[in-house]
Amino acid sequence: MESADNKVYFNRPQRLTQLIGANTTVIVAGRRTGKTDSIAAPFVLRNMQRMAGSTGGIVVPTFKHGLTNTLPGLLAAWKRWGFINGIHYVVGRKPPKSFAKPITEPHDYEHVISFYNGSIAIIISQDRPGSSNSLTLSWLLVDEAKFIDYDKLKDETLPANGGIKSHFGHHSFNHSIMILSDMPQTKRGSWFLHYREKMDADLIAAIEATVYEIWRIKSRIRALNTSNSPVPDYLKNHLRRLDRSLNQMRSVAVYYKEYSSIENLQLLGENYIKQMKRDLTPLTFQTSILCQRIGIAKDGFYSSMKERHKYNASDFAALDTVWQQFAAAPDSLDSRPSALDCTMDADVNPLAPLCIGMDYNANINWLVVGQPSGKRLNIVKSFYVKFERKLPELVADFCAYYATHQNKTVVFYYESTALGGNYAVNDQDFRWVIIHEFERHGWRVEDVYLGNPMRHDEKYLLINQGFAGKQRLMPFFNRQNNDDLILAIQAAGVSRGRLGFRKDKAGEKLAETEEDRLEHRTDGTDAFDTLYIGCEKFPYTESASLNIGGVI
Incomplete structure (x- = not known):
């Protein structure tokens, strides 16, 4: 059979x-x-x-x-x-x-x-x-x-x-x-x-034509064999010549x-494309789904950010343990390992608290995580949720990833935008919901009020001086854990007004309604701004009371 x-x-x-x-x-x-x-x-x-x-x-x-x-x-x-x-x-x-x-x-x-x-x-x-x-x-x-x-x-x-x-x-x-x-x-x-x-292109066309000719000759030979007819020698010789020619063309x-x-x-189906358009950030959709070439902002809001501000930080001992478990289980080799969390990251100090900055929007909510280390501010990971997933789910994602983190303290930097707003969750303001969700998951929250948002021209100067090493902290980004955030920062443009430089946020309102958008959402970059300003201006110390106010 x-x-x-x-x-x-x-x-x-x-x-x-x-x-x-x-x-x-x-x-x-x-x-x-x-x-x-x-x-x-x-x-x-x-x-x-x-x-x-x-x-x-x-x-x-x-x-x-x-x-x-x-x-x-x-x-x-x-x-x-x-x-x-x-x-x-x-x-x-x-x-x-x-x-x-x-x-x-x-x-x-x-x-x-x-x-x-x-x-x-x-x-x-x-x-x-x-x-x-x-x-x-x-x-x-x-x-x-x-x-x-x-x-x-x-x-x-x-x-x-x-x-x-x-x-x-x-x-x-x-x-x-x-x-x-x-x-x-x-x-x-x-x-x-x-x-x-x-x-x-001519060589590729010649390869395509030769592949077709080989298929045609082989089809003739199969037909002759099926009918028990002899295969002429010239067909076999022609096929050998075609094979040699194809091999030579392919080799170069x-x-x-x-x-x-x-x-x-x-x-994939149409629903997958629609879901990706809805769930991905706009520029990621353009490049990762539509595979469109895009222009890169030359004079962006974060113009001082360079390649040297990105780093890799894998804990190879932890990854090798997962690898050994992966290799030892034949039935699981064709699926993604599930035990990937903060233990795989070598840039996180498990004994120190985690600092966060957030941004709140009806359609997308961001959480950016950092840890100061000497003169560095390591941006160790970023999270975002979209549409029906709101702030509770965002906090839950954070807590799941950092479940093994030993110091269950979060330093939550927030501005006045976190007070009074509720469109992302329910009738409670953002600050209340965030603190409540962290405490529900067993974390202690040190909330630091930064006051009203910093003016864009002042923020532009502060953060770019940080990238240039002229402030107390220089930001660095974990490549593996901040793909979308790095993309957002690199693509964030500027506009000029009477107050000087402003971050170009015009694309935010069009992000989910236009097919071919050239600007990336700036929501994630706003969360990073809050984190950097908080860590730079209001550094956390274990003994200090952090529930302080002020306009910056």
């Missing part, structure tokens, strides 16, 4: 990427277009199967990202296609003796995927120093390229992609590299967009393509 074929659906962008098979492939696509599942997974699987014993690299911006996004997507796809953990591959441990050995064995197998034929894939995380040292690679997958440090990639990892030519030189995908991302929003994150100019080809999430509408 024959088993039924396991049919797999690929949308048009996914099919084209696989059929073209360029040596260098760059796909810039919106969320849920199947970049990891149906573009990266076939790329890695092909390389590991057809270059037996080879070593490849999966490059991720942080180990946390690889653990929560890249690997579960890859392994879930393989599982659907019949490749079983423990039979066809193993993760994070030495493979069984029944597996073939790789040509070059790694020093250890802790961060390695091992295939039955001896091929291995090494997880290279840029926040873990030396993870690509002394490697000889035959292929590279670069995931979430907009968060990748190109200088590190260029200096540490790309030189390792030399491969073993004596073994795999005849393959068009030896030394291959695949780069995946949604549309970047910063100049630094746009390093891979120049591949569009490197693509030879660069394929660059941009897609929006709408390309996968057949699987």
